[in-house]
Amino acid sequence: MLSLAKRWFVLFSVLLGLSPAAGAHPSHEQQLSLLNLQIAQFPDQQRLYIERGIAYSSDGELDPALADFNRAETLGDPLLVAFDLGVLYYRMGELQRARRYFDTTLNQLPDHSRSLEYRARIARDVGDYPAAVADFRAFFALRERPNPGHYISTAAMLAEMDLEGVDAALALLDEGMVKLGQVPQLQRYAIELERWQGNYDGAVERQQRLVAVLGDSPQWNWQMGQLLTEAGRKPQAVKYYRSAHQQLRNLRRTPARIELMQQLKVQLKPVGVDT
Amino acid sequence: MSHRRLLLISSLLALLVACNGSDDIAGCNNINMMPERLFLQQVSADRAIIKWRGAAEVVCVGTSPDALDIPVAATVTEGNHWEAEVIGLEAQTLYYYSVGGAASAPAGQWFRTAPEPGSVPASGKVTLWIVGDSGTATELDSEGVPEHPGEAEAVMQGFLSYQQATGAQPLDLFVMLGDNAYEVGSDSNYQGAVFDLYAEILNKAAVWPTIGNHEMGYGTLYNGDTPVYSSGGVSTASDPASYSDGDDTTVDSGLPYLDIFSLPTQGEAGGVASGTEQYYSLDYGNVHMVSLDSQLTARDDTARAAMKQWLIDDLSSNSADWTIVIFHHPPYSKGKNHDSDEAETFLFGLDIPQFYMRDEFITVFDEYGVDLVYSGHAHSYERSYYLTNHTGKSDTFDPLQHAELNSSNQPASGQGGESYSQISVGSGADDKAVYTVAGSSGKADAFPGGQHAAHYIGLAVLGSVLVDASASELTARFIDVNGDVLDYLTINR
Numbered sequence: 030m031l032s033l034a035k036r037w038f039v040l041f042s043v044l045l046g047l048s049p050a051a052g053a054h055p056s057h058e059q060q061l062s063l064l065n066l067q068i069a070q071f072p073d074q075q076r077l078y079i080e081r082g083i084a085y086s087s088d089g090e091l092d093p094a095l096a097d098f099n100r101a102e103t104l105g106d107p108l109l110v111a112f113d114l115g116v117l118y119y120r121m122g123e124l125q126r127a128r129r130y131f132d133t134t135l136n137q138l139p140d141h142s143r144s145l146e147y148r149a150r151i152a153r154d155v156g157d158y159p160a161a162v163a164d165f166r167a168f169f170a171l172r173e174r175p176n177p178g179h180y181i182s183t184a185a186m187l188a189e190m191d192l193e194g195v196d197a198a199l200a201l202l203d204e205g206m207v208k209l210g211q212v213p214q215l216q217r218y219a220i221e222l223e224r225w226q227g228n229y230d231g232a233v234e235r236q237q238r239l240v241a242v243l244g245d246s247p248q249w250n251w252q253m254g255q256l257l258t259e260a261g262r263k264p265q266a267v268k269y270y271r272s273a274h275q276q277l278r279n280l281r282r283t284p285a286r287i288e289l290m291q292q293l294k295v296q297l298k299p300v301g302v303d304t
Numbered sequence: 305m306s307h308r309r310l311l312l313i314s315s316l317l318a319l320l321v322a323c324n325g326s327d328d329i330a331g332c333n334n335i336n337m338m339p340e341r342l343f344l345q346q347v348s349a350d351r352a353i354i355k356w357r358g359a360a361e362v363v364c365v366g367t368s369p370d371a372l373d374i375p376v377a378a379t380v381t382e383g384n385h386w387e388a389e390v391i392g393l394e395a396q397t398l399y400y401y402s403v404g405g406a407a408s409a410p411a412g413q414w415f416r417t418a419p420e421p422g423s424v425p426a427s428g429k430v431t432l433w434i435v436g437d438s439g440t441a442t443e444l445d446s447e448g449v450p451e452h453p454g455e456a457e458a459v460m461q462g463f464l465s466y467q468q469a470t471g472a473q474p475l476d477l478f479v480m481l482g483d484n485a486y487e488v489g490s491d492s493n494y495q496g497a498v499f500d501l502y503a504e505i506l507n508k509a510a511v512w513p514t515i516g517n518h519e520m521g522y523g524t525l526y527n528g529d530t531p532v533y534s535s536g537g538v539s540t541a542s543d544p545a546s547y548s549d550g551d552d553t554t555v556d557s558g559l560p561y562l563d564i565f566s567l568p569t570q571g572e573a574g575g576v577a578s579g580t581e582q583y584y585s586l587d588y589g590n591v592h593m594v595s596l597d598s599q600l601t602a603r604d605d606t607a608r609a610a611m612k613q614w615l616i617d618d619l620s621s622n623s624a625d626w627t628i629v630i631f632h633h634p635p636y637s638k639g640k641n642h643d644s645d646e647a648e649t650f651l652f653g654l655d656i657p658q659f660y661m662r663d664e665f666i667t668v669f670d671e672y673g674v675d676l677v678y679s680g681h682a683h684s685y686e687r688s689y690y691l692t693n694h695t696g697k698s699d700t701f702d703p704l705q706h707a708e709l710n711s712s713n714q715p716a717s718g719q720g721g722e723s724y725s726q727i728s729v730g731s732g733a734d735d736k737a738v739y740t741v742a743g744s745s746g747k748a749d750a751f752p753g754g755q756h757a758a759h760y761i762g763l764a765v766l767g768s769v770l771v772d773a774s775a776s777e778l779t780a781r782f783i784d785v786n787g788d789v790l791d792y793l794t795i796n797r
Contacts, residue, residue, distance in 0.1 A: 174569070176600075177579045177614075178607025185606070209579030210570045213617040214610040242577045248620035280623060281797075282727060283673035283734045 061085075075105030079113060086117050108137050112144055124151045142171045158186040166201075169208070177214045180205035188222060195226050211242050220256070229260035247273040247280070251289055254296065270296045274304060332364035332372045337404030341499035343506035345387075345566045346573045348588070349395035349418045352510070353566055354388045355381075360404040363388045369400040369409045383491060383563030395420045413507050416474065419589040421574060422624065427473035429774040430589045432628070433463055433505075436481035436680025438768075439497035439518065440746030443486035456501060456746040458785040459768050465787030466770065475509040477588055478502070481680035481742060482516020482599065482632030484561075489519035491560045497746075511565075515582065515599040516632040516680060517654075519561045567595075576618040583611050585618050591773050592624035596631035596665070598657040598679075612664060619672035625797060626773045628676045629669060634741045635662035636698070638756045639682020640749035645697040655681075666695050673734040675726065675795055676780060678769065680743035685763040685782050686756060687791055688739040689715040690724045692731075694758055701757040708736055717760055718793030726797035738793060740780070742769045761791050 064081040071077060082097035094117055101110045115130030131148040134141050149164035165183040169175050184198040184205075202219045206212060216239050223232040233256045236249075243249045250273035257266035274293045277286055294304040339358030346353050354363050354376075366372035378388040393399065396419045400409035419425045438459065440452035466472070485493035499506065567581040574587025575594070582597040594615065601607045619627065635658060637644045647658035658681075669677060670692050690708035694701055701707075707715040708728055716722040718738065726734050739758075748766045755762040767784040782791040 174580060176582065176604070176607050176610075178601065178604060178610035181610050182604075182606040205579075210577050212577050212579030212614070214579070214614045217613055217617075242571060243617055243621045246621040248617075281673060281734050282732065283671065285620070285671040285673075287733055 073104055075101045075109065078104065079110055082110075082117075083113060086113070091117065091121060108133065112141065115144065115147060119147060119151070124155060127151060139167075140171055142168055145171070153182075153186065158190055162186055169205070174209065175205075177205065177209055177212055180209075180215055181218050184218060184222075195222055198222055211238060213239055213242060224256075224259065229256060232256050233260055233262075245272070245276075247276045247286065247289060250276070251293065267297070267300055267302075271302060274302070332366075332375050332402070332405055332407040334362070334405030336402045336406035336408070336410060339386075339403050341495060342403060342503070343499065344415055344508070344510045346568060346586075347415055347417060347510040348573050348586075349420055350391065350393050351572075352390050352393065352399070352415060352417065354378075354390065354401060354403070355385055355566060356403055357383075357385050358403065361386060362405040363390070363401050363403050364405050364407065365390050365399050365401045366409075367397060367399060369414070370407070372400060372402055372407050372409060375405060381563075381566065383560065385564070387566060393417050396426060412504060415508055415510075416476075418476070421587050422590055424590050424773075424775050425473070425476065429473075429772045430476050430591045430626075431473060432477045432479055432591070432593075432771040432773075433475050433509075434479040434481065434630075434678055434742055434769040434771065435459065435745035436678070436741070436743040436768075437483040437516070437683055437747065438480065438745035439483050439485035439489075439493065441501050442493045442496040443746075452747045455748075455766055456497070459745045459766050460502065460505070462766075462783050462785040462787045463768050463770065466781075466783045466789070469787060475505065477591075477593070478505050478509045478511045479593075479630060479678070480511060480513040481630055481678055482514050483518040483680055483743070483746075484513060484516065486518050486746075489516075489560055491564065494560060494564055512586065512593065512595060512630075513561070513565060513567075514595040514630050514632055515559075515561055515597050517599055519559065520599055576614065576621055578614050578618075583614070585622075587624060589773075590625035590775060592622045592627045594618060594627070594629045594674075596629060596661075598631040598633040598661050602631075602633070602657040602660050608660060608664070612668060615665070615668055616672065619668070619674070622672075625775060626676075626778050627672075627674045628678065628771070629674050630678045631661060632679060633657040633661055633681050634679035634686070634739070634743075635666060635677075636688055636694075636739050636756050636758050637679075637682040637684075637686055637741050638698070638751050638753050638759075638762065639684040639686065639741060639743065640752055642682040643753060644756070645699075663695055667693065669737050670735050674737045675734075675778065676771070677737055677739045678742055679739070680741065680745075682741050683743050683747050683749040683764075684741060684751060685744050685761075685765060685767055685769075685791070686741040686759050687761050687782070687793065688756075688758050689760050690718060690728075690736045690738055690795075691758060692728075692736045698757040706758065715760070718795070723794040723796055726795055738780070738795075740769065742767075742782070760793075763790060765790060 061084055064077060064084060068077045068081065078097045078101035082094045082101065085094035085097060098110050098114045111130045111133040115127045115134065118127035118130060128148060128151050131144045134144040145164045145168045149161045149168060152161035152164060162183055165179065180202060184201050187194045187198040187201060199219055199222055202215045205215050216235055220232045220235045223235060236253050236256050240249060250269040254266040254269035270293050274297060277290050280286060297304050337358060337360040339356035339360060342356045344352060345355055361378055363376050363378065364372035365374040365376060376388045376390050378386040381387045395417055398414055398416050400414045402409050424430060438456045441456050443451045445451050485497035562581055568584045568586060569577065569579055569581055571577040575585030578584050582601050583595060585592065585594040596611060601611045633655065635644060642655055644658045644662065647655040691706055694706040703709060703715045708724055710716040710722050716724065718724050728736050744766050745768045748764050750764045751762055765784055767782050767790065769780055769782055771780045776797055778795045780793050781789045784790050
């Protein structure tokens with residue numbers, strides 16, 4: 030009787046028009062057969078148990094995988110098994126056990142970025158934001174070009190922690206922009222944080238920095254006008270609204286530009302600008 | 305900058321380097337060296353990157369094939385590549401080059417810089433060749449036998465035949481829609497499926513790719529906590545460092561795609577800086593193109609939201625005549641194993657990016673004037689009507705609400721008298737786009753469930769897409785392996 034996992038495996042192999050034997054990689058059965066032979070020949074080789082454990086884990090046979098990893102721990106340096114055990118427990122949903130294994134890896138290999146990422150995600154998922162932030166920070170330090178979204182995610186955690194967290198979130202976003210360049214995704218979130226804490230002049234200054242990457246577009250001019258209005262600098266805002274209005278008159282009509290034009294008219298009509 | 309001034313500055317720089325005891329790039333008087341791979345990146349109006357793997361450490365560039373006179377030293381970059389950034393070029397100019405520093409360029413080794421931003425080339429149009437899921441030259445079965453021998457090459461020959469028959473101008477941009485190298489997007493897969501196959505394309509036009517599921521190597525699908533299926537092309541990770549080639553005897557050091565390609569992150573080729581090579585944009589003449597990451601970035605909620613925000617900023621700053629977006633996972637498809645109606649549930653989330661792209665990005669394309677969207681993933685050619693605001697499944701498609709109509713109130717075909725207008729007649733705005741699945745450039749699968757309701761045509765035929773964009777008209781053609789045009793559409797502006 031096939032295990033549930035194997036039934037799923039066979040079912041989807043059929044659906045995809047594949048069978049284990051027809052896959053472009055050696056099938057798991059072939060892989061396991063080979064490893065079984067090798068382990069029979071070399072019963073004390075740690076590496077073979079690790080490989081078979083990975084093969085079992087990938088095939089959904091978690092108990093045999095766990096048995097092999099536990100055996101591997103006794104045959105050599107447990108550190109070599111720790112990451113894979115961490116991943117296995119993470120997949121099983123046993124986050125605290127998984128976290129312990131990533132701790133083991135990182136205690137010996139503090140620059141193991143994959144462990145950092147897993148441990149950061151575990152910490153975030155259980156609501157341990159300080160630990161998650163610490164690990165993400167370490168992760169950023171190891172990566173030349175982390176995805177901009179991860180900076181935003183980490184900044185969001187920082188901002189939620191307490192009032193001082195917003196400053197720390199802004200500092201992290203600025204760090205990210207030093208690393209990644211003046212990318213609008215990070216600066217936009219920074220502008221929102223500045224607005225949230227009432228620092229409208231700070232928001233304006235950040236919007237000003239964006240002109241180098243966004244250009245002097247109608248959208249940028251409109252946003253600058255909005256921020257200046259919030260900062261109590263309405264006369265300055267009107268200049269930007271006028272600029273946006275003039276630009277839009279010469280650009281192809283898209284729904285976004287049509288809507289922007291409507292919004293500009295609302296702002297400009299009261300100050301006597303002919304729209 | 306004039307050619308003479310460039311020559312003077314380059315020569316002075318070369319002399320300076322020589323006097324500082326650096327490797328000899330004092331002149332173009334070395335021998336030509338054949339690299340293992342050679343390709344162009346980020347060719348713009350005034351700049352180009354020549355990238356290769358091999359022993360050479362310098363290139364020579366010039367406007368005369370037998371008198372190359374601009375030596376440029378290269379630097380080593382990821383994946384053991386050499387990269388030479390050539391700057392100060394003139395727009396719309398043919399440059400020849402040698403790898404190794406010879407004064408003569410090998411036959412057929414040249415590139416043409418882009419026209420000035422906003423203008424069209426001397427030919428009158430920007431030409432893009434688009435392939436999807438073309439990487440089957442390295443797709444082998446368990447016995448090591450090629451599963452689709454010669455099919456990607458046949459597609460390329462079909463395109464070249466068409467070009468020859470129509471006297472078309474050389475290619476400006478070579479676009480790859482993902483799954484560029486089966487089975488796992490490894491460096492060796494890329495060598496066989498891309499660099500060996502497209503050598504005579506890649507040495508003349510910059511390649512602009514996007515990330516497919518097979519770029520992310522080997523993965524495992526889970527039902528809850530239970531792994532149920534492992535293979536190439538099924539990774540659901542959002543982190544490129546999770547790449548695995550499935551071979552436990554090799555050490556994986558990150559996504560090969562990111563090591564191989566040098567893509568803009570700071571707006572170097574036009575467009576808005578993204579900070580990441582996973583998604584980017586470029587301007588080429590009167591065309592703005594955006595490459596989104598539906599494989600990695602789209603799978604993380606925060607990263608996906610950040611990419612969407614960047615896209616809005618990028619499109620808000622765009623004023624090019626034409627806007628084209630590419631990403632791997634099609635929002636509308638009835639292709640085998642990649643039905644977009646089942647994306648949320650199929651194979652425990654493997655294809656959920658199809659849902660995300662439809663649910664969250666379609667409205668951005670509509671709002672900000674995108675004209676064409678190209679995807680791969682399904683191994684078929686499927687071309688939509690001129691659509692707007694269709695974010696639901698195929699059974700929610702209502703031509704009256706979601707498509708440009710002809711005089712009979714039926715969805716217009718985009719051909720002949722039913723050509724599309726960039727500013728839609730009905731709405732008076734640039735609010736519609738054509739969505740095309742062009743994933744049959746390496747293999748073609750039949751449609752098990754029939755054609756998508758929003759599609760004008762669906763073909764289980766090998767082929768590729770050729771887009772020509774002039775100042776007033778854009779035509780996109782699907783060309784089969786015989787060089788025959790099986791479908792086309794025209795948008796006027």
